[in-house]
Amino acid sequence: MPIRAIVYASEVSPAIAQGRLGQSDGKLDAIVDDACRFNRDAGVTGVLLFDGERFLQYLEGPEDGLSVAYSRVLSARSHSALVELQRGRAGYRRLPFWPMRWLPVERAELRSLAHADWTGFKQRSDSDAASATGMDLLRALVEPYAIAA
Secondary structure (H helix, E strand, C coil), X not given: CCCEEEEEEEEECHHHHCCHHHCCCXXXXXXXXXXXXXXXXXCCEEEEEECCCEXXXXXXXXXXXXXXXXHHHHHCCCEEEXXXXXXXXXXXXXXXXXXXXXXXXXXXXXXXXXXXXXXXXXXXCCCXXXXXXXXXXXXXXXXHHHHCC
């Protein structure tokens, strides 16, 4: 079964942004817990990065499950001004660790990811930061957490 992926960036709603990284009242945790339950059944995995003002989310899975999960994302009131950065065939799962998890990131890290090259969800084998793709940058941010998973 081919794996497809979607990556997008969006602005966080004021209700989520008002807490320190969304943690003051657990709203972000509740949203991610709900997504986790849904994604597990849909065969979708991914990660939600949060810098206090913006989200960047990477989702991957079978086309039918990914399509339904992404429709939930599009209708969510937890964010606005969604910009799809890439959608298409990923070839294989890059982030099989969690049905969904959110991770805090620095603003500069999220900005770099949002402006990176996501074409084809390619990864480079070299470690040259100047030529790093979106997937390279995402993997570098996520791997320390994945090892602990």
